[in-house]
Amino acid sequence: MTSKSDSWRAQVRRCIVSSDDLPLSSRTKRALAPVIEKYPMRLPPHLAQLIDWNDPRCPIKRQVLPSLNELHDAGCADPLDEERFSVAPGVIRRFDDRLLALVHHTCPILCRHCNRKRTWLAPFVPAGTQDIAKALSKSSHIKEVILSGGEPLLLSNKSLDSLLCAARSKPGVQVLRIHSRAPMSLPSRITPALVRMLKRHDPLWFVTHFNTHKEMSAQSRRALAILRSAGIPVLNQAVLLRGVNDSTRALAALGRALVSAGVKPYYLFQLDMATGTTHFQVPLRRGLEIVSRLQRNHSGLLVPRYMADLPGRGGKVELSPEIIVKWTDKGAILRGADGKDLLYEDKFKHK
Numbered sequence: 001m002t003s004k005s006d007s008w009r010a011q012v013r014r015c016i017v018s019s020d021d022l023p024l025s026s027r028t029k030r031a032l033a034p035v036i037e038k039y040p041m042r043l044p045p046h047l048a049q050l051i052d053w054n055d056p057r058c059p060i061k062r063q064v065l066p067s068l069n070e071l072h073d074a075g076c077a078d079p080l081d082e083e084r085f086s087v088a089p090g091v092i093r094r095f096d097d098r099l100l101a102l103v104h105h106t107c108p109i110l111c112r113h114c115n116r117k118r119t120w121l122a123p124f125v126p127a128g129t130q131d132i133a134k135a136l137s138k139s140s141h142i143k144e145v146i147l148s149g150g151e152p153l154l155l156s157n158k159s160l161d162s163l164l165c166a167a168r169s170k171p172g173v174q175v176l177r178i179h180s181r182a183p184m185s186l187p188s189r190i191t192p193a194l195v196r197m198l199k200r201h202d203p204l205w206f207v208t209h210f211n212t213h214k215e216m217s218a219q220s221r222r223a224l225a226i227l228r229s230a231g232i233p234v235l236n237q238a239v240l241l242r243g244v245n246d247s248t249r250a251l252a253a254l255g256r257a258l259v260s261a262g263v264k265p266y267y268l269f270q271l272d273m274a275t276g277t278t279h280f281q282v283p284l285r286r287g288l289e290i291v292s293r294l295q296r297n298h299s300g301l302l303v304p305r306y307m308a309d310l311p312g313r314g315g316k317v318e319l320s321p322e323i324i325v326k327w328t329d330k331g332a333i334l335r336g337a338d339g340k341d342l343l344y345e346d347k348f349k350h351k
Ligand SMILES: *Cc1c(COP(=O)(O)O)cnc(C)c1O
Pocket: 080, 092, 093, 094, 095, 098, 099, 100, 146, 316
């Protein structure tokens, strides 16, 4: 029996995993073979159609097509120390009030910049309902539980429902979150039946991952509209990637595409130095310039917080352009949007 809701599963089955199924020269295919042998390739068919194969700088292509650079870098396997902060299989606690559960081990899209690329080589055991319940029973102060992966939406509605129930099983947990790239990678997964189930777990926040406006296809817009029509707030996390979105213009276009789809840009991450991804690194100074120009010249709605995720309990810290130039006994010298410094006077003593 095939029903409409099965179509996302059909899409997953039809994911492209061989360079033979892409419009590449045989020379390119030969060159990529050793990379694919180490770090597999996977992309859903609709994404292959969004790629401009004639454009060597197509930002979607850069996120999904393997590159020889992946074999030559000095990143580290687990840049956020997640293994050390694992409290149950697939459950990570780096922050007192939030618990992260990795509920599926893989994704329909294998992003070349994935910061859990280590798990492509050694898959982890995903967290189940028991693991989440056990982790919650051992920890107090948890206010939010985040389901991530891998792609959590590769699970059935029924499995997701049980995991969300387990996450809510402990009094004190107020908010649930799903971190998923499905609105971009597998928009057909966002069905009315899925959001009806998610709605029963309100308050639930949905955090997705678009890196450029080119990813915002008509199907993605429809998927986001379905989520929003159920009253589910949707945020976006992007990663600052060299050759993909490392300009003020690219981030402004991304921000506008998101805000037009009702999605608030939440974080822009400085790249974690994970093995096989460091060729995407943008120098921190350049990142700060890009974000500073974004803040000065664009609607606040489309400006995300620029973040670095530090190992272990270093946590997530905001990287902010230097607005405060100097403290004086009258207040602070601030740098204005026009680049000129002004005294912001206040009556408190700072010196
Ligand atoms: C990133 C992360 C979170 C969520 O952090 P926010 O800053 O609240 O979005 C929670 N737990 C872990 C382990 C994380 O890495």
